[in-house]
Amino acid sequence: MTKFLQRWTVFAGLVVVWQVLGWLAEDPFFPPPSEILSAAWEWWVVEPENFTEHVVPSIVRLLSGWAIASVIGVSLGLLLGRSDRAMEYAGPLLVFLRSIPPPALVPVFLLLFKAGTSMQLATIVFGVVWPVLLNSVDGARSVDVTKVDTSAVFRIPRWQWVLGVVLPAASPKIFAGLRVSLSLSLVLMVISELVGTDNGIGSQLMQAQREFDYTRMWAGIVLLGVLGYGLNTALLAVERRALAWQPRSRDEQHA
Amino acid sequence: MSNMLEVADLGHTYGDHEAIGGLSFTVRAGELVCVVGPSGCGKSTLLRTISGLVSPTRGDVSLHGSHLAVVFQDYSRSLFPWLSVQGNVEFPLRSLPRAERRARAAEALEWVGLSGAARKRPWQLSGGMQQRVAIARALAYRPALLLMDEPFASVDAQTRFELEDLLLRVRREHDTTVLVVTHDIDESVYLGDRILVLSGSPARLVADLEVPLPAERNQVTTRTDEGFVALRSKVARLLNVGKPSMDVEKWAAAERESLSETVPS
Numbered sequence: 029m030t031k032f033l034q035r036w037t038v039f040a041g042l043v044v045v046w047q048v049l050g051w052l053a054e055d056p057f058f059p060p061p062s063e064i065l066s067a068a069w070e071w072w073v074v075e076p077e078n079f080t081e082h083v084v085p086s087i088v089r090l091l092s093g094w095a096i097a098s099v100i101g102v103s104l105g106l107l108l109g110r111s112d113r114a115m116e117y118a119g120p121l122l123v124f125l126r127s128i129p130p131p132a133l134v135p136v137f138l139l140l141f142k143a144g145t146s147m148q149l150a151t152i153v154f155g156v157v158w159p160v161l162l163n164s165v166d167g168a169r170s171v172d173v174t175k176v177d178t179s180a181v182f183r184i185p186r187w188q189w190v191l192g193v194v195l196p197a198a199s200p201k202i203f204a205g206l207r208v209s210l211s212l213s214l215v216l217m218v219i220s221e222l223v224g225t226d227n228g229i230g231s232q233l234m235q236a237q238r239e240f241d242y243t244r245m246w247a248g249i250v251l252l253g254v255l256g257y258g259l260n261t262a263l264l265a266v267e268r269r270a271l272a273w274q275p276r277s278r279d280e281q282h283a
Numbered sequence: 284m285s286n287m288l289e290v291a292d293l294g295h296t297y298g299d300h301e302a303i304g305g306l307s308f309t310v311r312a313g314e315l316v317c318v319v320g321p322s323g324c325g326k327s328t329l330l331r332t333i334s335g336l337v338s339p340t341r342g343d344v345s346l347h348g349s350h351l352a353v354v355f356q357d358y359s360r361s362l363f364p365w366l367s368v369q370g371n372v373e374f375p376l377r378s379l380p381r382a383e384r385r386a387r388a389a390e391a392l393e394w395v396g397l398s399g400a401a402r403k404r405p406w407q408l409s410g411g412m413q414q415r416v417a418i419a420r421a422l423a424y425r426p427a428l429l430l431m432d433e434p435f436a437s438v439d440a441q442t443r444f445e446l447e448d449l450l451l452r453v454r455r456e457h458d459t460t461v462l463v464v465t466h467d468i469d470e471s472v473y474l475g476d477r478i479l480v481l482s483g484s485p486a487r488l489v490a491d492l493e494v495p496l497p498a499e500r501n502q503v504t505t506r507t508d509e510g511f512v513a514l515r516s517k518v519a520r521l522l523n524v525g526k527p528s529m530d531v532e533k534w535a536a537a538e539r540e541s542l543s544e545t546v547p548s
Contacts, residue, residue, distance in 0.1 A: 173360075174355055174357050174360035174361045175360060175361065175363065177331075177336055177353070177355065177361075178353070178355065178361050180335075180336055181334050181351070181352065181353045182352070182374065182424060183375075184374070184375065184377060185377065185378070188377050192363075192374075192377075193363070196363070196365040197365075199365075273365040273366075273404060274364065275364065275406045
């Protein structure tokens with residue numbers, strides 16, 4: 029409980045300070061948190077269709093884009109990581125592609141897919157596949173020689189080699205990549221919704237800005253923050269379960 | 284007795300470096316053979332060619348059985364930390380039905396005295412226990428030949444004695460054919476039915492010695508046995524071929540004396 033307090037005092041303190049300053053300043057650009065919350069309440073709870081038609085589709089796009097990128101990233105990464113030759117061929121291309129800032133490709137995807145979900149998904153997938161891919165390559169390479177030899181001696185089938193040895197050995201690095209990708213997905217989801225659509229959190233944010241409704245704009249920003257925090261917490265919980273096999277501390281591990 | 288392993292004119296070259304220079308020997312079924320040689324003499328290459336991890340540049344390795352197992356020196360890297368002890372022992376048995384896999388793993392863990400640790404993670408066990416898990420995994424695979432690469436080089440002396448006796452008991456009870464690669468002369472004499480002495484790089488067979496000791500060995504009495512001491516100095520002498528600076532005879536005599544002093548029989 030004390031730990032919980034410790035973690036949230038600074039956060040709560042800042043909100044209080046903002047609240048007081050907001051009251052005193054009465055600046056339309058910086059409304060106090062209480063107003064932002066009531067705006068959020070009116071926007072998404074009183075009119076639930078705003079939530080189901082904008083927030084939910086955004087989250088679905090974010091999660092499906094991230095899931096597609098993760099599947100592509102992990103499978104391609106494990107493949108490239110276990111083949112030096114494939115990596116020699118693909119290496120420069122990968123470095124080149126991942127250097128391109130994904131928002132710069134939004135116009136290209138607009139041409140290719142027209143405005144809409146597929147263009148948004150393409151932007152997210154292209155943007156977030158790299159951390160997963162490169163971490164998977166790294167992880168797959170890190171399978172130590174003794175485990176490679178052990179697997180070879182016991183002549184295990186190919187599926188067991190990939191799923192039972194390479195994947196678990198690479199999983200700590202894969203999870204690190206997944207976490208970076210997840211927060212990047214949120215960024216790219218918003219960016220992909222800023223142009224050519226009137227649907228989603230990003231477009232609602234733009235609309236509020238255009239209508240000088242700054243309280244709603246702030247409500248949207250807070251929602252994005254809450255979303256990012258929630259998704260990261262959920263992924264961390266999954267990671268802790270999936271990587272529970274890792275030796276946790278020196279005391280527990282015998283040399 | 285039939286031959287389990289036949290190695291004929293085996294040679295291996297890495298670039299310009301000749302690691303093994305034409306080795307021929309056999310291992311009979313049920314036998315425990317120790318390969319001893321100076322460090323860096325190509326023992327590991329020999330093990331890798333026999334186990335099929337490396338194809339030799341010349342010569343033949345023929346195993347009379349479908350598969351072999353290897354116990355590596357580095358148990359902590361050879362075991363999979365994401366699997367339980369039981370899961371590790373079942374690792375090579377994935378093609379078997381679940382129930383049989385379970386039964387064989389449980390049986391092998393019992394042989395090495397680790398039934399109680401089946402659900403633990405390997406890294407929660409001591410070094411000696413981890414190597415026992417690796418041995419159980421190899422035995423559960425029911426190999427025609429059990430290869431061991433410096434299996435007890437990474438544990439303390441006490442544990443080492445325990446593991447040596449464990450190996451002798453298990454292979455006697457289950458009639459396993461074993462080839463142990465080691466740089467430790469004492470260990471080779473204590474464990475082996477036969478000792479293959481290799482020369483330095485490139486590895487060549489210097490001697491193929493029968494061990495004239497009873498099958499039942501004991502860490503205290505066997506090691507002071509006249510036959511043990513004599514064979515050990517013989518192997519030591521063979522390993523020092525070309526290094527006359529060290530008087531092995533004298534060293535062995537001193538050793539014998541010091542041993543008979545400390546352990547009155």
